[in-house]
Amino acid sequence: MALLLLAAALAMPGLCAQGGATKAQQIQAHMQKAQQAIRANDFAAAEREFAAVVALDPANLDARGNVGVMRFFEGRWADAAPEFRAVLKAQPGNWKVQAYLGMSEGKLEHVAEARRLLEPALPHLAAGPFATQAGLELAQLDYQSGDLDAAVDVVRILLPKNPKNVDVLYTAARIYADLANRSRDALLLAAPDSGRTRQLMAEMLINRGDARAAVAEYRKALELEPALRGVHFELGEALLTESHEPPSLDAAEKEFRAALAESPRDARPEFRLGTVCSLRKDYPAAIAHYTRALELQPDDGNTQQELGWALFKTGDSAQALEHLQTAVRLDPLLSISHYQLAAVYRKLGREADARRELETFDKLEAMRKQIDQVYIRTRPAFSETDSGGQEPPQP
Numbered sequence: 001m002a003l004l005l006l007a008a009a010l011a012m013p014g015l016c017a018q019g020g021a022t023k024a025q026q027i028q029a030h031m032q033k034a035q036q037a038i039r040a041n042d043f044a045a046a047e048r049e050f051a052a053v054v055a056l057d058p059a060n061l062d063a064r065g066n067v068g069v070m071r072f073f074e075g076r077w078a079d080a081a082p083e084f085r086a087v088l089k090a091q092p093g094n095w096k097v098q099a100y101l102g103m104s105e106g107k108l109e110h111v112a113e114a115r116r117l118l119e120p121a122l123p124h125l126a127a128g129p130f131a132t133q134a135g136l137e138l139a140q141l142d143y144q145s146g147d148l149d150a151a152v153d154v155v156r157i158l159l160p161k162n163p164k165n166v167d168v169l170y171t172a173a174r175i176y177a178d179l180a181n182r183s184r185d186a187l188l189l190a191a192p193d194s195g196r197t198r199q200l201m202a203e204m205l206i207n208r209g210d211a212r213a214a215v216a217e218y219r220k221a222l223e224l225e226p227a228l229r230g231v232h233f234e235l236g237e238a239l240l241t242e243s244h245e246p247p248s249l250d251a252a253e254k255e256f257r258a259a260l261a262e263s264p265r266d267a268r269p270e271f272r273l274g275t276v277c278s279l280r281k282d283y284p285a286a287i288a289h290y291t292r293a294l295e296l297q298p299d300d301g302n303t304q305q306e307l308g309w310a311l312f313k314t315g316d317s318a319q320a321l322e323h324l325q326t327a328v329r330l331d332p333l334l335s336i337s338h339y340q341l342a343a344v345y346r347k348l349g350r351e352a353d354a355r356r357e358l359e360t361f362d363k364l365e366a367m368r369k370q371i372d373q374v375y376i377r378t379r380p381a382f383s384e385t386d387s388g389g390q391e392p393p394q395p
Contacts, residue, residue, distance in 0.1 A: 027053050027060070034066070043070045061087050065097055072100060077107040095124040100132040106137050115141050115150075122154065127161045132168065139171050148182065151175045167223050195225030201254035204235065210244035233269055240275065249276050267296035271303050278310055286310045300330030309340050335364035 032048035047070035053063035068083030084101035087092060102117030118138040125131035135158045142151035155172045164169040184200060191197055202217035218235035221228055237256030239248050253276045259269040274289035290307035297303065308323030321344050327337040336360040345354035 003084055019263045023056055027056055030056075031063070043073050044109045046070050047074070061090055065094075065100075068097075068100060068104075072104060074217075075107075077104040080104050081108070085094065095121045096130070099130070100124060103134060105363075106141050111141055111145060115145070116137075119150075122157060130166060132158060132162055136167055136171060139175065143171075143175060143178075148175060152179065172370065193223040193224070193233070195228045198224060199228065199234070200233055202238065207240060211238050215242055229262060230259075232256070232262060233266075233272070240272070240279075244279050246280075249279055249345070252276055252318045265296060267293040267300065270296060271300070271306070274303075274306060274310070278306065283310045283312075283313045287314070299330055299389070300333050301327045304330060304342065305334060305337045308344075309335075312340070312344055312347070316342055319343050321348065331366060334373070335361050335368060 019077045030049045030052045034046045034053075037043070037046035037049060047067055050063045050066045050070060053060055054067060057063070064083050065087045068080040068087070069082070071077070074351050079200040081101060081104045084104060087097045088101060098117050099121040102114045102121060105117060106114035115138065118134060118141070118195045122131070122135055122138060127132060135154055139151050139154040139158070142154060152175060155175055158165075159172055159338035187194075187197055187200060198217050198221035199359065201394070202214040202221065205211075205214035205217060214266045215235065215238045218231055218238055221231050222235070236252040236259065239252040239255065242248060253273065256269040256272045256276065260266065260273070263269070270289050270293035274286045274293060277283070277286035277289060287307060287310045290303055290310060291301045292298065294307065304323045305327035309329060311317075311323065312320035321341070324337055324344060326343045327334060328341065331337070338357045342357035342361065345351070345357060349368075
């Protein structure tokens with residue numbers, strides 16, 4: 001309904017014809033009745049009142065545009081379109097009316113015309129429900145036309161203004177997933193025996209939870225192309241996912257050091273070297289790596305958290321508290337930081353703060369479990385979409 005009320009603002013009687021007091025009064029009365037009908041969700045009655053204004057004053061573009069709006073909301077898009085065209089002809093820069101006409105053409109499956117109208121209008125619409133609806137309609141038209149690049153451009157406009165809108169997030173996820181699948185298929189066709197293809201297959205296997213098979217694919221990728229950038233780091237992560245036993249930790253360390261030699265300014269391999277040392281309970285070495293990682297990327301909540309916990313393990317509760325507080329400031333949803341903060345507060349004798357952090361941890365963990373349950377229920381469907389219902393092709 002917010003969309004309708006926004007459009008109904010066109011109905012202010014500012015463009016009345018100069019036909020005498022009686023005519024002006026009639027127009028004003030019809031406008032008031034139209035507004036009352038809109039508030040009552042009686043679009044048919046509102047349309048009749050706006051049409052009466054048009055009969056009295058054919059040049060009243062506000063009323064004519066709102067006749068179109070009422071018909072649009074009644075699903076009478078073929079009847080709404082001529083009204084929008086008439087207004088747009090007189091007011092070529094009326095982007096709201098152009099968007100309405102574009103959406104009407106889209107509903108009528110005049111896809112090319114709808115896209116032609118909506119694309120230039122969207123950037124000019126004020127942020128709000130109407131602009132969001134117009135953007136979603138355009139993204140859908142682009143998607144149906146197979147123009148994923150254009151659809152992505154629309155999503156980039158919508159997302160910053162609608163970060164929690166379910167329809168926008170779903171549209172973005174679907175478009176980006178299809179774009180990724182298209183690129184994946186193109187890679188498989190263009191270079192089925194390449195290192196990049198093996199790397200991509202390994203990433204797919206990791207996403208499916210098969211770390212062992214992913215490790216094998218990463219190693220095949222390096223056999224094919226030893227200088228392939230990024231693979232050493234991903235292989236190290238896959239090894240950590242597969243096992244925390246000493247042989248896996250040694251192998252992962254080797255890969256992270258190779259990744260660091262490849263990209264000395266990359267904080268990620270430094271962070272993961274800290275992870276390896278922490279898993280070995282070599283906290284002084286872990287602190288050195290985490291500290292270096294923070295020098296490269298100071299605003300990383302995960303690194304702040306891991307450094308804080310390593311410091312706590314060495315007995316430095318004061319420094320641990322500083323880094324863990326920074327971690328929750330940078331990423332309030334990082335539940336483990338709240339749990340670790342509780343331990344530090346308890347060590348420092350701050351029981352009230354410890355209880356508060358534990359309560360926050362419990363709430364975040366409950367949320368995480370909810371999300372995990374949704375993911376578990378939907379994962380088979382997403383896996384089928386990603387792979388066409390088949391196992392990844394073997395080069």
